[in-house]
Amino acid sequence: MTRHALVLCSRRRAMPARLFGAPGMERVSVITETGHPHSFPSGVEITEIADIQDPGEVLSAAISIAHRAEISHVVSPVEFSQAAGGYVRSTLGLPGLGYDAALGFSNKYVMKRRLREAGLPVTDFAQALSLDDVPEAADRVGWPCVVKPVFGGGCLDIVVLQSREHFDDFASSAQAGSLKASRHPLIVERYVPMDAEFHCDAVVHDGVVEFVAPSRYFTPLLGQIDNFSGSYFLHEGHPDFAPLLDLHARTVQALGMRSGVTHLEVFKVSDGFLVGEVACRPAGGGIPEALQLQYGIDIWQAFLDTSIGRRPQTTVRRRSGIVVNSDFPTRPGRITRIVSEAELAELPGVIRARMTMGVGDVISEDLTSSTSPGLVFYEASDEQEVLSRLENIRNVYFLDASPV
Structure with missing residues (x-):
C-alpha cells in the first residue's frame, strides 16, 4: 500500500516544508487550525479545524480523510498535536505512539507521575483543576512554585509565584487571563533554584x-x-x-x-x-x-x-x-x-x-x-x-x- 501520511499542524507551527517532498511522503493530508499562516506544497490536501488539541475534532477530520484514502501513518510534529495524534493512532489501529504513551510525552502531570513511579528524580508537583485551586496545590508542594497548563510548550503561560500573596495579586491581574481561560488542568511544581x-x-x-x-x-x-x-x-x-x-x-x-x-x-x-x-x-x-x-x-x-x-x-x-x-x-x-x-x-x-x-x-x-x-x-x-x-x-x- 502506498503510504498516506496524515500530518497534524497547529496554528503556530508546521513541519518543515522540505519534508513534504521527502521519500515516503508521496501522498500527504494535513489537518491544521483555521487561520494558520502556513504554506503547503500543491497536492497536499488541507483540512482546517478549530483546535488541534481537541482529540475528538481531530479524529472526526481524520475519519473523513480516511474515507477518501486509507491513512497509513500519523505525523505529529508539534507539541500541541501529540495527544490528538496518539488518539487517532489508537482509535484507528495505526502504528506509532499510541494515546497512552503520547499522553506521557505531552501531558506534564501524567509525565511527572510516570517518571516518579519509575524512580526518576523530579521536583515535587501537584495538579490544579483550575487557577482557583493553585494555592491548595502550592501549599502541598511548597512555595515558591511554577504554574503552567498540563498541555503546553514554548514557555507559554508559565508563571513563577513566590507566595500566597503573590498569587492573589497575580490572579486579580490581566496577566492571569489565559490561565483562567485554560480548558486544561494546571500543573503546580515546586520551584527549584538550579545551577x-x-x-x-x-x-x-x-x-x-x-x-x-x-x-x-x-x-x-x-x-x-x-x-x-x-x-x-x-x-x-x-x-x-x-x-x-x-x-x-x-x-x-x-x-x-x-x-x-x-x-x-x-x-x-x-x-x-x-x-x-x-x-x-x-x-x-x-x-x-x-x-x-x-x-x-x-x-x-x-x-x-x-x-x-x-x-x-x-x-x-x-x-x-x-x-x-x-x-x-x-x-x-x-x-x-x-x-x-x-x-x-x-x-x-x-x-x-x-x-x-x-x-x-x-x-x-x-x-x-x-x-x-x-x-x-x-x-x-x-x-x-x-x-x-x-x-x-x-x-x-x-x-x-x-x-x-
Whole structure:
C-alpha cells in the first residue's frame, strides 16, 4: 500500500516544508487550525479545524480523510498535536505512539507521575483543576512554585509565584487571563533554584536509543526570552555527559517510546539532577541545525522516518570543535535597526548567521521561547571559549524597535 501520511499542524507551527517532498511522503493530508499562516506544497490536501488539541475534532477530520484514502501513518510534529495524534493512532489501529504513551510525552502531570513511579528524580508537583485551586496545590508542594497548563510548550503561560500573596495579586491581574481561560488542568511544581539546565536530543528506533546528544544551555531558560539563549554540546569526557545519557535512557523507557525523537530538559541542582520535561518531537530554535553541524544528524528527517515506520539515519560525522547555537534577544515592536549577517560573520568562530527578521518587521507581543529575530552558529575549542565568543557576539548585537 502506498503510504498516506496524515500530518497534524497547529496554528503556530508546521513541519518543515522540505519534508513534504521527502521519500515516503508521496501522498500527504494535513489537518491544521483555521487561520494558520502556513504554506503547503500543491497536492497536499488541507483540512482546517478549530483546535488541534481537541482529540475528538481531530479524529472526526481524520475519519473523513480516511474515507477518501486509507491513512497509513500519523505525523505529529508539534507539541500541541501529540495527544490528538496518539488518539487517532489508537482509535484507528495505526502504528506509532499510541494515546497512552503520547499522553506521557505531552501531558506534564501524567509525565511527572510516570517518571516518579519509575524512580526518576523530579521536583515535587501537584495538579490544579483550575487557577482557583493553585494555592491548595502550592501549599502541598511548597512555595515558591511554577504554574503552567498540563498541555503546553514554548514557555507559554508559565508563571513563577513566590507566595500566597503573590498569587492573589497575580490572579486579580490581566496577566492571569489565559490561565483562567485554560480548558486544561494546571500543573503546580515546586520551584527549584538550579545551577545549570541541559537538554538531550535523541533518536530512538525499535526500543534502542541509537543517537543522543547532551547539551548545556547558557543559562536556565525560564524568563530568558529577552536575553541571549542558546546551548552547546558536551564532549564525552564532560562530567555531566554520562549522567545525562542515563537519565535520558530511563526516561524513554519509563514513558514507553519504541521509535521517535526526543527533546529532554534536565536541571542540575545542589544535590544532583532533576528531569524537567521531555517532548517527542524535534527541539525548537537553532538546535536541529546545530545537531546537523555537530554530528551530521538531520533530526527532522529522523522524526519523519520514525513517524512513517522507516529506519532513521543515525550515522555520526562529528565536527572536531564544539558547535554552539544562539538565539538573539528580542522585544515587541517594529524593528528600526538590527545587526546584519555580514557583521556577525566577521566574528571569530562564526560558522553561519541567519537573520529571520529585518527593518520594518513587527515582533509580536506574544513572545515564546522560540521567538527570535535571528540566530548564529559558532565553533569553540572548549567551554571557556564558548563563553568568550558569546561575549563577542553580545558586543556586536543590537536591535532597536518602536511601539506599533
